[in-house]
Each structure stands twice: as C-alpha cells, then as structure tokens.
Amino acid sequence: MLAEVGLGALLLAFAAAFYALLAAVGAGLRNRDDWLLSARNAALLTFPLLLCSASALLLALLNGHCQISYVWSVTDPTTPSFYRFTALWGSQQGSLLFWSLLLSLYCFSAILLSWREHRRLMPGVIAVTMATLAFFLALSLLLENPFERFWLAADGTVLRDVFIPAGARAPDLERLAATANGLNPLLRHFGMIIHPPMLYLGFTGFVIPFAFALAALASGDLSAAWIRATRRWTLLAWMFLGLGLLLGGRWAYDVLGWGGYWGWDPVENAALLPWLTGTAFLHSVLIQEKRGMLRLWNMLLVIFAFSAVLFGTFATRSGLIESVHSFARSDIGFPLFAFWSVMTLVALGLTLWRQRQGLLRDERAFAGLLGRESLFVLNNIVFAALFIAIFWGSFGAPLVSEVLLDAPITLGVDYYRQVTPPLFALLFLMMGLAPLAAWGNSSLRRMGAGLRAPLLLTMPLLALLALAGMRTPVALLAYGLVTLAGMVALVEIVRGARARVRAWGEAWPQALRALFSRNRGRYGGYVVHLGVTVIGIGVIGSTLFQAETQRTLARGESLTLQNYELRYEGFSQALASDGRLLRVAAVTLSREGREIATLRPRIDVFPQQPMTIAGIHSSAENDVYVLLTGHSETGARATFRLTINPLINFVWWGGLLLLAGTLIAAWPHGASVAARRQDSALQEAQA
Amino acid sequence: MTEVTWEKTAISANRFSGRRRAARRLQFLLAGLLILVASVWLIITGTASGARYFISVDELVSNPQWSGKTVRVSGAVLGPSITWDPDSLTIAFTMAAIPAQFDDLATALHDAVSDPSVTRLEVVVPDQPKPDLLQHEAQAILTGRLGADGVFTASELLLKCPSRFEEAVPDPAIAGHADL
Numbered sequence: 001m002l003a004e005v006g007l008g009a010l011l012l013a014f015a016a017a018f019y020a021l022l023a024a025v026g027a028g029l030r031n032r033d034d035w036l037l038s039a040r041n042a043a044l045l046t047f048p049l050l051l052c053s054a055s056a057l058l059l060a061l062l063n064g065h066c067q068i069s070y071v072w073s074v075t076d077p078t079t080p081s082f083y084r085f086t087a088l089w090g091s092q093q094g095s096l097l098f099w100s101l102l103l104s105l106y107c108f109s110a111i112l113l114s115w116r117e118h119r120r121l122m123p124g125v126i127a128v129t130m131a132t133l134a135f136f137l138a139l140s141l142l143l144e145n146p147f148e149r150f151w152l153a154a155d156g157t158v159l160r161d162v163f164i165p166a167g168a169r170a171p172d173l174e175r176l177a178a179t180a181n182g183l184n185p186l187l188r189h190f191g192m193i194i195h196p197p198m199l200y201l202g203f204t205g206f207v208i209p210f211a212f213a214l215a216a217l218a219s220g221d222l223s224a225a226w227i228r229a230t231r232r233w234t235l236l237a238w239m240f241l242g243l244g245l246l247l248g249g250r251w252a253y254d255v256l257g258w259g260g261y262w263g264w265d266p267v268e269n270a271a272l273l274p275w276l277t278g279t280a281f282l283h284s285v286l287i288q289e290k291r292g293m294l295r296l297w298n299m300l301l302v303i304f305a306f307s308a309v310l311f312g313t314f315a316t317r318s319g320l321i322e323s324v325h326s327f328a329r330s331d332i333g334f335p336l337f338a339f340w341s342v343m344t345l346v347a348l349g350l351t352l353w354r355q356r357q358g359l360l361r362d363e364r365a366f367a368g369l370l371g372r373e374s375l376f377v378l379n380n381i382v383f384a385a386l387f388i389a390i391f392w393g394s395f396g397a398p399l400v401s402e403v404l405l406d407a408p409i410t411l412g413v414d415y416y417r418q419v420t421p422p423l424f425a426l427l428f429l430m431m432g433l434a435p436l437a438a439w440g441n442s443s444l445r446r447m448g449a450g451l452r453a454p455l456l457l458t459m460p461l462l463a464l465l466a467l468a469g470m471r472t473p474v475a476l477l478a479y480g481l482v483t484l485a486g487m488v489a490l491v492e493i494v495r496g497a498r499a500r501v502r503a504w505g506e507a508w509p510q511a512l513r514a515l516f517s518r519n520r521g522r523y524g525g526y527v528v529h530l531g532v533t534v535i536g537i538g539v540i541g542s543t544l545f546q547a548e549t550q551r552t553l554a555r556g557e558s559l560t561l562q563n564y565e566l567r568y569e570g571f572s573q574a575l576a577s578d579g580r581l582l583r584v585a586a587v588t589l590s591r592e593g594r595e596i597a598t599l600r601p602r603i604d605v606f607p608q609q610p611m612t613i614a615g616i617h618s619s620a621e622n623d624v625y626v627l628l629t630g631h632s633e634t635g636a637r638a639t640f641r642l643t644i645n646p647l648i649n650f651v652w653w654g655g656l657l658l659l660a661g662t663l664i665a666a667w668p669h670g671a672s673v674a675a676r677r678q679d680s681a682l683q684e685a686q687a
Numbered sequence: 688m689t690e691v692t693w694e695k696t697a698i699s700a701n702r703f704s705g706r707r708r709a710a711r712r713l714q715f716l717l718a719g720l721l722i723l724v725a726s727v728w729l730i731i732t733g734t735a736s737g738a739r740y741f742i743s744v745d746e747l748v749s750n751p752q753w754s755g756k757t758v759r760v761s762g763a764v765l766g767p768s769i770t771w772d773p774d775s776l777t778i779a780f781t782m783a784a785i786p787a788q789f790d791d792l793a794t795a796l797h798d799a800v801s802d803p804s805v806t807r808l809e810v811v812v813p814d815q816p817k818p819d820l821l822q823h824e825a826q827a828i829l830t831g832r833l834g835a836d837g838v839f840t841a842s843e844l845l846l847k848c849p850s851r852f853e854e855a856v857p858d859p860a861i862a863g864h865a866d867l
C-alpha cells in the first residue's frame with residue numbers, strides 16, 4: 001500500500017510540475033494572467049505531493065517493508081530506527097526523491113513569498129524551477145524509481161518492477177528480509193542525519209537565483225529586481241552548502257579513518273565549486289546593488305553556480321567518478337549530462353542575447369584600483385581562478401588527457417597543495433583590504449590609516465607565535481594574512497559600535513545590537529569573515545603542522561610522538577546489537593609523563609566491510625587521533641597510527657560563526673519604514 | 688532618532704583629470720591580468736609536477752618509458768600472495784592485469800586472477816598497515832614507481848571490493864521457500 005501511495009503521489013507531482021511548466025511558458029508568451037495563476041497553483045501542489053511520496057518511503061523504511069527494493073537494499077531487520085531514517089538518502093533512488101522534495105520546498109517558498117512583489121518575473125521563475133523539478137522527477141519515475149518492488153516469477157526468478165508482472169507473485173517477506181543488504185556501514189554515523197540534507201539544501205537552493213536570473217533575461221526586466229528577490233535565497237543556499245561541506249569534512253574525519261577532513265576528492269570538489277561561485281556572487285552582487293556595475297558578471301556567476309550544481313550532481317550520481325562519496329554507476333548519467341548542457345547553453349544564449357541588446361551594460365566604470373568595487377572584482381577574479389584550478393584538477397585534466405594523450409592523467413593532492421594555497425592567501429588579503437576601501441575610489445594613505453589598528457592587533461599575535469617556536473616563514477605569513485583579515489572585520493564592528501556610543505551615548509551592548517539590527521548584511525558579513533578566519537587558522541594548523549607516526553606494539557609497549565606517549569593496554573572483542581563485531585583496543589595517552597586519557601580506537605566489522613573508528617582526545621590546542629589499523633588474532637600485538645592535528649577544532653568552531661553570520665545577514669529587516677527612510681536620508685547626506 | 692553609521696568616504700572622482708582616471712583604470716586591469724597570469728602559471732606548473740599517468744599493468748611492464756616514473760596502475764589482487772610484516776609495516780602481493788574496458792568489474796577481477804597467462808606484477812607497499820579490504824580478487828589502485836628489479840613500490844594504495852554492494856536482487860533461493 002505504501003508503495004502505491006508513494007508512487008501515485010510521485011506521478012501526480014510530475015504531472016503537476018510538467019503542467020505548471022507548460023502553463024507558465026504559455027502565460028509568459030501570451031501574457032495570460034489566468035494561465036499564470038493556474039501554473040502557480042500547480043507548482044505549489046508539487047511540494048505537498050512530494051512530501052506525501054517521501055513520507056510513504058520513510059514509513060516503508062521505518063516499518064521494514066522490504067518488498068520495496070530500495071528498503072531491502074538500505075536496511076535489514078537489525079538496522080536501528082535512527083539509521084532507517086537516514087536511509088531515506090542512503091542510496092541513489094531515495095536521495096533523488098529527497099532531492100526533488102527539497103527542490104519543491106524551495107519552489108513553494110519562493111513562489112509564495114515573491115508572488116506579489118515580482119509578478120512580472122513569475123512566468124520565468126515557475127517555468128525554470130518546474131522544468132528542473134520535472135526533469136528530476138522523470139529520473140525518479142523512469143530510471144531510479146524508489147518504489148520498485150520484488151516479485152517472484154512463475155519459474156522462481158526474482159524480478160524487480162513497479163507493478164506486478166504477469167504471472168508473478170509477492171515473495172515471502174520474512175525470507176526476503178533475511179537476505180536484505182543493510183545500510184552501507186560508512187553511512188552509519190550521526191553526521192549522516194544532517195550532512196546530506198544540508199548539502200542538498202545548498203545544492204537545490206541555487207535553483208532559485210538561477211530561475212530569477214533567467215526570468216529577468218527572458219522578460220527583459222534586468223533592473224535590480226531579480227537581485228533583490230534572490231539575494232536572501234542565495235545566502236541561504238550558500239550557508240547550507242558551506243555547512244554541508246564542513247559536516248562532510250567532520251564525517252570523513254570520524255568515519256574514513258585517515259586523520260584528515262578534506263582529501264581534494266573530485267566529489268568534495270564538485271560540491272566546493274558552486275560554493276566558491278556563490279561566494280563570488282554574494283560579493284559582486286553588492287556592487288550591482290550599490291553602483292549599478294557588474295551586471296553581466298553577476299548574471300554569469302548565477303548561471304555558473306547552478307551549472308556547477310548540475311555538473312556536480314552528474315559527476316557524483318553518474319558513476320563517472322570513483323569516490324567514497326559517490327553513488328554507484330547509474331543510467332542517469334547521460335540524461336543528467338544532457339540536462340546540464342541544455343540548461344547552461346540556454347542560460348548563456350539568453351545572456352548573450354540581452355548583452356547584445358545592451359540591457360546588461362554597466363551604469364558606470366571603475367574609478368581606481370583601491371575602490372571597494374575594484375577590490376571586490378579582484379577578489380572575484382581569484383574566486384574564478386580557484387574555480388578553474390579545482391575544476392581542471394578534478395575533471396578537466398583527466399577528461400582532456402583521456403582524449404588527447406596516450407594515457408589519461410590524474411591530479412592528486414600534490415597538485416591542489418601547490419596551486420590553491422597562493423590563491424587562498426590572495427583571497428584572505430582581499431578580505432582584509434576590501435572592507436577598508438570606500439565605494440568609488442580610495443587612496444593608499446586612507447587605507448593605510450584604516451589598516452593601522454588591525455595591524456597593531458595582528459603583530460603581537462605573530463610575535464607570540466614566533467616566541468612560542470613557530471619559525472616557518474610560510475606559516476607566519478599564512479597566519480599573518482588570515483589573522484589580519486579577521487582583525488579588520490573585528491575592528492570594523494568595533495568602529496561602527498563606537499560611532500553610536502559617541503554620538504548617542506548608548507551602552508556598548510545596546511550600540512552593538514543596534515548596529516547589527518540596522519545593517520544586517522554588512523555586519524553579518526563581518527561575522528562570516530570572522531568565521532572564515534577561524535576556519536583558516538584551523539586549516540593552516542592542521543595542514544602545516546600535522547604530525548604522524550605508526551608502529552606495531554605488544555601489550556604494555558608504547559610509542560611516542562612530540563610530547564605524547566601512547567601505551568597499548570589491552571584488546572577485546574564484542575558483538576553489537578546490530579550484528580557488527582567490535583574489535584577494541586584500550587590505549588593510555590600521556591603527555592609529558594602525565595596520563596591524560598584512556599582511548600578506545602576500534603575496528604567495526606560489518607558483514608559488508610570493516611570500518612576503522614578513531615579514538616580521539618580533543619582540546620582547543622589539538623586533536624590526538626589514534627587509529628587501530630591492525631592486530632594479531634589474539635590481540636597480543638596491535639598496530640596503531642597516531643596523528644596530532646593542531647588547531648583542528650577551529651575548523652568546526654569557525655563553521656558555527658559562519659552559520660551565525662549568515663543568519664544575521666539573511667534575517668529579514670525588522671526596522672520600521674520610517675527608520676529605513678531615516679537611514680537612507682542619512683546615507684544620501686553622507687554621500 | 689537619526690541613524691549613525693560608520694562608512695568610509697570616497698575621494699571625489701572629479702579630483703582626477705581624465706588622464707589620471709584612465710591610468711587608474713589601467714592599474715586595475717593590470718592587477719586583474721597579473722592575478723590571471725599567475726593563476727595560469729600555477730595551474731600549468733601544478734599539472735606538470737602533480738600529473739600521474741594512469742596506465743595498465745601491461746603497459747607498465749612492456750614499455751620501458753614508464754620505468755622509474757610515478758604512475759597509477761590498477762589490477763586484481765592475488766590473495767595467496769599477500770604478506771605483511773607487522774614490524775616494518777610492509778605489504779607485498781602480486782597483482783594481475785585487468786582489461787581497460789569491461790562490463791562487470793567482479794567478472795574482470797575474477798578472470799584476471801584465474802588466468803595464469805595474464806601479466807602479473809610484484810608489488811611492495813612500505814609503511815602501511817594491512818587494510819582489511821586487501822584480499823583475493825580485490826581491485827587495487829596503486830600510485831608508485833616500477834624499479835629496475837621489476838618490483839612496483841607503491842606510495843598510495845586504494846582498494847575496492849566490487850562484490851560488497853553490487854547485489855541488486857535477493858538470492859533466488861527465497862523462491863524455493865516462499866510457499867513453505
């Protein structure tokens with residue numbers, strides 16, 4: 001019954017999306033308001049229908065309806081409820097349905113919220129979002145149907161079909177359950193309940209700015225309306241994608257057992273590319289809002305952000321890439337590739353058409369190198385260079401060499417470690433300088449004056465690091481740039497609040513609250529800069545100063561690394577309730593002779609594969625990460641890998657700041673119309 | 688109450704003559720160009736030094752041009768050949784060549800280890816704990832160099848066991864018990 005309900009809702013959702021697409025295109029071409037209203041209603045209907053479909057699959061997972069092949073392939077009778085829930089996105093079919101559900105949620109919200117204010121753009125918005133949704137629903141219905149079931153043919157062969165084949169019957173459910181696959185052990189982690197939804201919310205969210213941009217191009221309304229309508233959606237998608245990337249890093253750190261969190265894997269890179277494009281867009285869009293510049297560039301950024309989402313989806317889900325993060329080989333590769341190509345070419349064609357008509361011409365030219373808009377553009381160029389470098393390393397070089405050379409080449413971590421650090425350093429430099437520049441033009445003397453306080457705060461920190469023994473010039477330079485960028489953001493916040501304290505005699509907390517509530521975009525952005533600074537500190541520490549050793553120890557023996565000593569105490573085995581065999585080592589961790597922790601690194605042996613789970617001693621200073629990588633049969637001897645990851649927790653803490661800053665920036669304005677008028681009048685007077 | 692904001696003031700554009708304005712635009716263009724040229728240089732040098740040719744075991748063994756160069760090769764692991772020294776943390780095994788194109792990885796791996804006429808390669812992986820996935824008929828993807836002694840020394844070892852998650856339908860045996 002659940003399969004029929006889910007499939008029916010999925011079919012109806014596809015029909016509604018397809019109808020909305022046709023009606024919206026018709027409404028746009030013939031200027032028919034009644035058709036547009038009908039398109040809107042059909043588009044809004046897709047979300048409740050997909051919610052119904054996904055709920056049916058979730059109920060089937062929770063209740064073990066393993067005649068549904070998806071349920072059979074990702075759960076078994078021992079799977080705990082928690083993981084039955086995460087199994088909704090644990091494999092291709094379920095995660096495609098979940099993807100469509102989130103896409104429809106974005107469409108539902110954006111259409112409802114923008115219906116009155118941006119009516120002129122609605123035909124285009126509905127057409128683009130529904131075309132995308134209809135495409136993904138068609139993939140679910142035709143190629144990766146999550147409601148296919150197992151049937152037994154008359155000759156005893158097991159068939160998989162949506163409907164009962166002629167002469168077939170339902171198999172015995174208990175015996176079917178006994179052979180069920182169970183969830184991939186790598187996905188049995190707390191992070192999997194939140195990492196994929198965050199990532200998908202990020203990916204699918206970029207459809208909204210893309211749809212508004214295409215609607216603006218199609219309608220010819222290339223005023224700032226589409227920018228106003230989409231900035232918050234872009235922020236939201238960007239935030240979710242950033243959090244998804246960070247949580248993915250945490251999952252890799254906890255589950256994959258290699259001591260790191262970012263491996264420059266093509267699938268990780270595929271998710272990073274739209275985030276980089278989105279970051280560039282969030283900066284350059286300010287220039288269009290404030291100065292009427294970069295209209296063409298912003299259009300291209302929005303198009304490439306969504307194009308990168310579609311390409312990443314194709315790369316991850318087609319089986320093109322071999323990765324621990326990717327899905328198994330699938331037939332959806334070619335349709336996804338075709339859809340990506342068509343959407344990108346249509347968007348670029350529309351942009352070219354409007355550019356030739358002069359509708360994307362800038363209102364003014366750049367005044368000088370030190371103007372804020374110039375620095376933002378230079379920052380965008382660095383983002384573009386990073387995008388190209390990462391795309392080339394992940395996809396370009398392997399594909400081009402496959403065609404042009406005798407033997408295909410792959411680019412490993414060495415390539416990224418050589419190419420990306422100088423570009424990230426430039427980004428941090430721009431992040432430090434741009435907030436100090438004025439719109440239009442500035443001078444070195446004025447920027448130097450603004451830089452004085454942040455520099456005065458940065459230098460003592462660097463001196464302390466040098467005194468503490470850090471003498472590597474690259475590390476000092478990297479920490480200098482990153483800290484300076486953070487200090488600039490901090491000083492800007494303090495300067496803003498101090499202006500209020502001096503002018504109105506407000507108390508500092510009140511001044512800070514007013515500052516943030518009156519200019520959420522700007523000061524939320526500074527908090528994001530602080531978050532990125534904290535992440536940068538963690539990345540530098542854990543990359544440049546990571547230390548590692550490994551050895552086989554007998555019980556009672558120990559190994560040392562820096563000022564830590566690890567002693568092997570004992571070994572035990574146990575069977576967990578979900579059927580996995582736990583092989584656990586007990587080790588004592590000491591620092592300078594003093595015992596600080598007892599850790600239990602272990603190997604979880606699932607029927608499908610083993611998983612190495614680290615024992616971690618975590619502090620602000622570092623993580624001591626211990627892996628049990630092998631052992632003799634009785635556990636008399638065991639092999640350990642000991643890794644010290646300095647400052648790694650800053651990466652996760654920075655993520656929290658990034659989240660806070662984005663929420664501040666995206667939060668709707670609560671100020672009254674009168675107050676906003678006063679602000680505008682004051683800003684005009686200042687200009 | 689009037690709002691108070693902290694904002695940098697711009698230098699008026701009127702202060703500059705047309706020639707100075709053009710010079711400032713040129714500065715901006717040059718800065719952008721410099722970043723682009725530097726990025727292209729980084730990408731080219733990074734590609735030149737970081738590129739790893741992905742070749743087959745047959746090509747590696749038969750073509751002397753690959754000897755001593757860092758390359759990636761892929762093949763099927765012969766289980767009985769696997770040894771691991773827990774003190775030196777050194778793995779050694781024999782790998783059989785698999786074809787570049789195949790329909791089913793599991794079949795390709797099985798055929799490779801079963802056919803004694805297929806090209807084989809001795810592999811050593813130093814400083815490496817023994818992975819649980821290193822077993823008979825696993826696919827090994829190695830990065831390393833072929834030495835003059837014909838032994839491939841790998842600095843990176845990736846393993847795949849295709850049989851683990853490829854079972855798409857239940858065992859047909861469930862049919863025999865369905866009516867019990």
